[in-house]
Amino acid sequence: MTEEENVRRAGPLTYRGSAIPATTTDQRLLDRRGPTDWVHTDPWRVLRIQSEFVEGFGLLSELPSAVSVFGSARIRPDSEYYRLGEQVGARLAEAGYATITGGGPGMMEAANKGAQQAGGLSVGLGIELPFEQSLNPYVDMGVTFRYFFVRKTMFVKYSQAFVVLPGGFGTLDELFEAITLVQTKKVTRFPVVLVGTEFWGGLRDWVESSLLKHNLISPQDMDLLYMTDDPDEVISVIQRSHRHLEDTFERDRPGPSS
Template identity: 65%
Template sequence: MSSGASGRPDQQPDQYKGPVRLRGRSIDPSTTDQRLLDSRGPADWVHTDPWRVLRIQAEFVEGFGQLSELGAAVGVFGSARTRPEDPAYAQGEELGRKLVEAGFAVVTGGGPGAMEAANKGACEAGGTSVGLGIELPFEAGLNDWVDIGINFRYFFVRKTMFVKYSQGFVVLPGGLGTLDELFEALTLVQTRKVTRFPIALLGVDHWGGLLDWMRGTLLGRGTISAGDLDMMTLTDDVDEAVSLMVDASREG
């Protein structure tokens, strides 16, 4: 599933545009999301955007069709930059394995790093390992531990699939993309767009400072309520994170 060494002189990571794989000189320096959202340039969007709706619709149909019978699942987020020697990688493998043992499929962004670790743990435990990839100019498709993989062009379609087919999220140490996924989930829970949706932050050293800031600054200034902080469980214990998912699933 990931790009392998081909020996070509122009070899660089493959680029995925939905189901299409590009290599070498065929790689597009822009992305579908970028062309949709970038307001610069001529006003040809008047003629092209209605047609984009059909492509967006097709991505929703593909995702719904592939995942509708997935069953109980937990979304796992984390950095694509996590190295195999990082303790967070081993923690991701343990998490993937124990989620499968608890009866869940594991759904990640399908990339390398922490996502690969969770997919690997799930796959080696004999469970369902799902990767929801996204078209990016600097990543090389789905990792080798994904059994069910879907590549999306649009972030918002991909995010819908995560929330619709996951019963909760476990968030490993990560950067901007992980923060984006975390805060979108928190907003959906806060606004009651989703209910009974547990969120576990795995890694006290990594996430503790963020929660301290939210408590001291956001709560201190009244821009969030105390209950908003209760939407997250901070822990270093994989078993506690898995138990949180199991308990919420039983309550639902």
Template identity: 80%
Template structure:
């Protein structure tokens, strides 16, 4: 047994040594191989899933304004990307936003550290993995989930923006899921900001050329993503987006009220 598998956290549970399960909770939920006893056990999994939602809602319901920051767990302290994560976390905290990350090492740790050292509120939403990845030491509030889809719901429900720093498959998953939610109107208040033009430039060019040329996205879809290298601009982009959305909401409410008043006036005239 390797050193990294000596501890496993699964939600509120902690396993040590030989007690560590061979599979994760997500694997057991999604794997359809084996006997058909899943027919009898899956309904009971709903209770565990429900409890994770309750725990997440209970932890985050009073957080206030928050921004989810995504990035690689493999980013090392002392590297430019780690320093970038610290600056982003600090600027968000100074602007009054709580910083929510996946709670792990690397960029996540950097953003949590920057937020905490700037006097802000630092939150970590961890996940049970086959290898141990404990919550980093710069978190004021944290929870470790068993199920990815529950964790992703928390990122979306309690954030007002997504900030995406350089990362791998997990970061790409979080990026494209967030863009899809905005594109389809499932969420309406989520500016998506990519930090690092050199890292993200090729991907953005591919979106603007190949995807658009093939007609698989709409002409306005590339504008759902903003790219910057400046942590101060990250905050400004988020602020401007929220001001624009607030104005839109105000205008929609005004039009609705005028329409209601006009309808009431017409009814009175009759």
């Protein structure tokens, strides 16, 4: 076992060696226990959850306009997708956006690296996992969360758009949660951009041929999935959406009282 594998970070806590708990904080929250065990644990967890929200809000509350970038931790630095992630991060920085990722390796590292090297602000929101995944070295501001749902709130609250690079189950979870929040108007409509037409094309086709075909979504819901291979087009989509929102706000803002 390497030194990195022998460490686990859980929020502000660090465990090493035999002190590493057998389960993560999320597992202990969600696992079924005896009929009365919750009395001694769950109410007190509310305070820990509250503290994570406070830490996240405190770190991110003064961020400039930001975009959350999702993608696989398993992509290698010599991959064409990694280079694509770097380009996306760099374009976001050049356009004046901070880049928020999960703070891990792979596509997250690529986006953070591109943003940092282009002079932008690079943010990482890590998560406690059974295997150690430290924040990558290109994160300028970072925090490691214990609870997935707190971390997800930060991604949504402090972003003006989601950019989704190639990824696995975790990326799909973040993608569909974002789309659901937009579809149900739980968040102000903002763009969700899939980067990689070859990678994501089959998913979009399935959504159209299965969900739309059986009337499980509305035709306009297809517009929630914008797809491109061009990092410059990613920025164009985000900026067009923001201009539209600003124009709508100005149009609907009440005028001075007569």
